Amino acid sequence: MDSLIRLAPWIVIIAFFYLLVFLPESRRRKKYNTMLSNLKVNDQVITKGGIIGKIINIRENESFITIQTGPDRIKIKLDKTGVLNVLSENKTSEDSGENKIEGKKEV
Structure with missing residues (x-):
């Protein structure tokens, strides 16, 4: 005890x-x-290295993504685990249409 x-x-x-x-x-x-x-094409992401870009290709079987960044449209291939956070998700055309209508009502 x-x-x-x-x-x-x-x-x-x-x-x-x-x-x-x-x-x-x-x-x-x-x-x-x-x-x-849940990463999708056209999502804007920030990498662990601080690079901000838009996903242009996702390879599920290899777990690689390709992002496009900057005004020169530089393409970077990296592992999915290199993504730190999703800054903005891809919006569907229906969602953007609803936002435009709501915006007009407020003004």
Whole structure:
């Protein structure tokens, strides 16, 4: 019984550490993997190197994407995991039409 009392603080510390470190990290990793699987052509992305570009090609079987960046339309091929975040997603023509109508009503 005495050894159990000595171990109790360590058990509490380990549980607290798990809740503060591992659980949020697993949630972040799951959200990141979902974002990578939902990448589409014409999404504007930022890479881990800080390059901003638009996706022009996605190769699912190789897990590579090609982005186009800058006024010179430079094409860069990179691994999907090189994408840090999606800046703007591809909007369908129906969504953009609704936004134009709403914009006219507000003015």
